[in-house]
Amino acid sequence: MVATSRFALGCARSDLGDGSLPFTLATWNINSVRLREPLVLKLLQDHGPDVLCLQECKSPVDKIPTEAFHAAGYTHMVARGQKGYNGVAILSRLPLEDAGDQDFATLGHARHVAAKLENGVTIHNFYVPAGGDVPDREVNEKFGQKLDYLADMRDWFHSDKPQKSILVGDLNIAPREDDVWGHKQLLKVVSHTPIEVEKLAETQNAGGFVDITRQDIPEGNLYSWWSYRAKDWDAADKGRRLDHVWATPDISNAAHSSKILRDVRGWEKPSDHVPVFATFDL
């Protein structure tokens, strides 16, 4: 009944014949959802993810430009926001219910929101603190907050083991050597330091999460972010994979067709991050 009604909505979804129904999800640090409303619309229209998780909306929830998203078929949204900084939103053309938020490290920032789809899958959308410039909590409070945030994530997923869950977002850490343009050059650069990589692994393991992007694309360099400060981001290609799609083992086998839309970095007035996609047959 649910599948039939979804199909009748005409969202270009197709039954696989085995009772499973695919849905496509994307995560994108948009760096101001109001400034980049046209880019969000373009992504929705050109690529049609069923669910789009945004980070760094930099907008109170009531100022997110939902009208155009609704008109494009994305009639559902779960979001958290604040003025000027942070902010996370989940846009969807599938019904979803608000599943709450967490204020890890007690920062009072809008960095997490969860939503539950009708198929029982919970989606966690995260914007992990960037952590400042100096990778030493003694001299840089922001780095300590980043580590504390990850430790709280770890403890939360450890005490309340997630099931049928997808975790996406800008985790602000590139864990693998081939997730950065230069492993040795970045060992002391925030986002790729060993302590951060270790903390991220602890968080991932606490929830039992599978890295879906790397399940699908196990080999080769993968980036989802290129600094604004590079003169020619494309030619220099000094990227990092900061944006991730994870899933719990009970649904990780349903995932496929991951992709990172590098071209989006070349759109007019781009975000410094590009969307990461995955499809789940559930």
Place this chain on the structure above:
DNA sequence: ATGGTGGATTGTCCA
């Protein structure tokens, strides 16, 4: 080692 760019806001703070 340094500074480079971009967004929100309107002073700087953040990435």
